[in-house]
Amino acid sequence: MDSRDLLHNYNAGPSALPSEVKVKVVEAIEGIDGGPGILELSHRSASFDRVIDGAREVIRRLYRLPETHEVLFLQGGASLQFAMIALNLGTRGGFLTTGEWSRRALAEARKVAEDKADKPVELYSCEPLFTDVPTQLRPQDRDGQALDYIHLTSNNTIYGTQYKALPQRADGKESLPPFIVDASSDIFSREIDWSKVDLLYAGAQKNAGPSGVTIVIGRRELLRSPPRSARCPKILSYQTHAEKGSLYHTPNTLGIFAVAEVGRWVEARGGIEVMQRRSNERSQKLYQIIDKHEIYRGHASAEARSKMNVTFTVAEPRIESKLLQRASELNMWGLKGHRSVGGLRASLYNAVSDTSVELLCRLLENIAREG
Ligand SMILES: Cc1ncc(COP(=O)(O)O)c(C=O)c1O
Structure with missing residues (x-):
């Protein structure tokens, strides 16, 4: 693992590129x-x-x-x-x-x-x-x-x-x-x-x-x-x-x-078919956490949810600030939502590692528990 693996990039674009590239x-x-x-x-x-x-x-x-x-x-x-x-x-x-x-x-x-x-x-x-x-x-x-x-x-x-x-x-x-x-x-x-x-x-x-x-x-x-x-x-x-x-x-x-x-x-890595399956699974994990906790609310209606850009708001500004502060301490970048939607946006493009997705899931769970 090199130092670049410790940086977690959820930017909407320009966005993460694979280290190998x-x-x-x-x-x-x-x-x-x-x-x-x-x-x-x-x-x-x-x-x-x-x-x-x-x-x-x-x-x-x-x-x-x-x-x-x-x-x-x-x-x-x-x-x-x-x-x-x-x-x-x-x-x-x-x-x-x-x-x-x-x-x-x-x-x-x-x-x-x-x-x-x-x-x-x-x-x-x-x-x-x-x-x-x-x-x-x-x-x-x-x-x-x-x-x-x-x-x-x-x-x-x-x-x-x-x-x-x-x-x-x-x-x-x-x-x-x-x-x-x-x-x-x-x-x-x-x-x-x-x-x-x-x-x-x-x-x-x-x-x-x-x-x-x-x-x-x-x-x-x-x-x-x-x-x-x-x-x-x-x-x-x-x-x-x-x-x-x-x-x-x-x-x-x-x-x-x-x-x-x-x-x-x-x-x-197996081509587009594998990328499709992987983005289904990864976004699903995140949406499950968003749906499970009252403090989070997904922006898109359930049938139209994106597998690439997960958008959601946080019930209280205090908790949103805390989440973003914690994310910044963990070297997680680009989670602030677009100004026209507010809240948060996590972009899960192909080059975003599974580790980054797991870390985000854990952070959302922890913040929901702590309040
Ligand atoms: C779906 C979509 N279409 C078009 C654009 C505009 O792209 P560009 O900045 O390359 O003109 C963007 C930029 O974010 C986009 O997300």
């Missing part, structure tokens, strides 16, 4: 293939080709990605995807507002659609509390017109809610339009049915690497078609990046290296 990153900064390190290496070199190919390949293997889909590494965070989706894939989408990020995705689509007939439609909203996610949907707008896609945020990082599965059609008929999924805070933690998902995107900085890289996994024909908006700048076109293998301009070389290493780390 950090060691590989430091080595890569020193040098790659006997040459310059990753920060000093051309993105047009054979060494970097191996890095980016390796990153794409490990994601393909982890998700058992069908040939219909391809992987891009972009910049601008998940937030830039809100605009890119509207510019490239059109604005006639159905949006599910389940938190701040999905609200921003809809706002960007509305902006792109300003002077067009194809307006985005808000199919669902649980504003302002954001304690739920929908399980059923209608596939059209109010006039019965079909939508091009449905946009959702699979895990709502701030509110601690998460879809258990993709929503179904409320009338039980045929299928819904294809889904576009913001998986920024649960990528690499659950299996995906690629027959239903046209595009998935994630800022890497929570469960897949450092900030500055956005992973986009999309249906090949969508990513390689010209953008729907004639005014889409070249750098915001998926086609630009797909045709150049994510090397149209200088990418975040260090970030892509780290994403590849995180992918290999997940793979070495």
Whole structure:
């Protein structure tokens, strides 16, 4: 055990990275293939080709990605995807507002659609509390017109809610339009049915690497078609990046290296299936403690609870302060809840160790007993 194992990191993002990955990153900064390190290496070199190919390949293997889909590494965070989706894939989408990020995705689509007939439609909203996610949907707008896609945020990082599965059609008929999924805070933690998902995107900085890289996994024909908006700048076109293998301009070389290493780390531990089982079990343990003690109250409704971000409040400010003080003494970081929810938030991403989860469970039990 080294000193880093004594630090317990529950940050919501950027967040914990596996120690093994950090060691590989430091080595890569020193040098790659006997040459310059990753920060000093051309993105047009054979060494970097191996890095980016390796990153794409490990994601393909982890998700058992069908040939219909391809992987891009972009910049601008998940937030830039809100605009890119509207510019490239059109604005006639159905949006599910389940938190701040999905609200921003809809706002960007509305902006792109300003002077067009194809307006985005808000199919669902649980504003302002954001304690739920929908399980059923209608596939059209109010006039019965079909939508091009449905946009959702699979895990709502701030509110601690998460879809258990993709929503179904409320009338039980045929299928819904294809889904576009913001998986920024649960990528690499659950299996995906690629027959239903046209595009998935994630800022890497929570469960897949450092900030500055956005992973986009999309249906090949969508990513390689010209953008729907004639005014889409070249750098915001998926086609630009797909045709150049994510090397149209200088990418975040260090970030892509780290994403590849995180992918290999997940793979070495049994892959996404194992991560899914592990996050089910770990979050379950924490929710049981929250439910058992009167002083804690989970924010999300029981059916919508996130396995990645556990959000809860503490009945008395005095006890909350005591809990946070004790956590700080134990070198536990990042437990304070987002300002819009208050209370506490424990992010249980893949790189958070079982020891950290156990320690948090013990702390909650002890504080509940002591009062
Ligand atoms: C679910 C979700 N979507 C989007 C974002 C925005 O990501 P970025 O900061 O990479 O733009 C976040 C950031 O926390 C997020 O949690």
